[in-house]
Amino acid sequence: AQTVTQSQPEMSVQEAETVTLSCTYDTSESDYYLFWYKQPPSRQMILVIRQEAYKQQNATENRFSVNFQKAAKSFSLKISDSQLGDAAMYFCAQMDSSYKLIFGSGTRLLVRP
Amino acid sequence: DAGITQSPRHKVTETGTPVTLRCHQTENHRYMYWYRQDPGHGLRLIHYSYGVKDTDKGEVSDGYSVSRSKTEDFLLTLESATSSQTSVYFCAITTGLYTEAFFGQGTRLTVV
Numbered sequence: 001a002q003t004v005t006q007s008q009p010e011m012s013v014q015e016a017e018t019v020t021l022s023c024t025y026d027t028s029e030s031d032y033y034l035f036w037y038k039q040p041p042s043r044q045m046i047l048v049i050r051q052e053a054y055k056q057q058n059a060t061e062n063r064f065s066v067n068f069q070k071a072a073k074s075f076s077l078k079i080s081d082s083q084l085g086d087a088a089m090y091f092c093a094q095m096d097s098s099y100k101l102i103f104g105s106g107t108r109l110l111v112r113p
Numbered sequence: 114d115a116g117i118t119q120s121p122r123h124k125v126t127e128t129g130t131p132v133t134l135r136c137h138q139t140e141n142h143r144y145m146y147w148y149r150q151d152p153g154h155g156l157r158l159i160h161y162s163y164g165v166k167d168t169d170k171g172e173v174s175d176g177y178s179v180s181r182s183k184t185e186d187f188l189l190t191l192e193s194a195t196s197s198q199t200s201v202y203f204c205a206i207t208t209g210l211y212t213e214a215f216f217g218q219g220t221r222l223t224v225v
Contacts, residue, residue: 009153033211043201045216052211091155095210099144099163100171105155 002027004094006104013082014112020067021077021107023092030054032096034068034075037103039089048090051075079109087111116140119204119217126224132191134220136204138184144207145187146214147171147179149200156203162187194224 003026013019025034036048051059051068058066063083067076079086092104116139126132136145144163148156148171158171160179168179176198180188191198204217 006155035214037214043219045203045205045214047213050211050213097210098169099210100158100161100169101146101205101207101214102158102172103148103156105153 002094002096002098002100002102004092004102004104006092006107008107009105010108010110012110012112013079015082015084017082018078018080019082019109021079021090021092021109023075023077023104025073025075025092025094025104027073027094027096029096032094034066035093035095036064036066036075036077037091037093038086039091039106041088045091049077082111084111084113117204117206117215117217119202119220121220122218123221124223126194126222128195128224129193132194132222134189134202134204134222136187136189136206136217138187138206140206140215141184142206142208142215143184144209145181146205146207147177147187147189148203148205149173149198150203150219151200159189159202191222194222196224198222199224 032053034051038046049061063080089106095101146161147159157173162168162181202220205214207214
């Protein structure tokens with residue numbers, strides 16, 4: 001069964017600093033896909049970054065990067081040069097060949113000015 | 114906008130009454146999903162669909178049923194609403210495995 005676990009209910013970071021959000025997952029499949037989504041107070045869901053499990057290179061999108069550790073089933077999100085607009089809920093998600101898209105419980109990120 | 118709309122946006126209903134939420138898309142995407150979002154639980158998958166008349170259960174399917182008679186519409190029904198089903202419900206669509214999922218604006222359902 002697919003599971004996604006986010007063990008940090010809330011994180012805080014100083015503006016311009018770096019923060020890392022943790023995510024672990026479980027799946028019996030060898031091929032799957034991992035995502036980070038951002039949900040600001042507007043409740044809109046926004047894709048931040050994605051990673052294909054068979055690619056060893058960590059994905060990067062501007063200030064956002066991931067640390068993908070396949071053997072450990074870990075998929076953490078690093079936000080560099082944090083901005084006030086980064087404050088939101090962040091959800092880790094996984095999809096495998098069943099097309100089930102499963103989300104973690106989320107991490108609320110606070111950004112201190 | 115990804116062309117996905119949910120209706121109604123807000124609903125208050127009484128315990129024991131049936132409720133149907135509608136998700137409508139204009140994108141012709143194959144895969145559609147229903148989630149509920151509750152504090153501390155994130156988004157939990159209720160049911161999903163991989164084609165017309167093809168649906169499967171998610172993590173929290175008890176008390177919910179779905180139907181998809183045409184590509185553009187995915188209906189979520191609470192046969193007999195309970196207070197534990199008070200939540201914000203999101204519909205999502207995607208074209209495949211590695212593609213971005215697009216979400217509706219959510220439906221806030223309150224069961225009193």
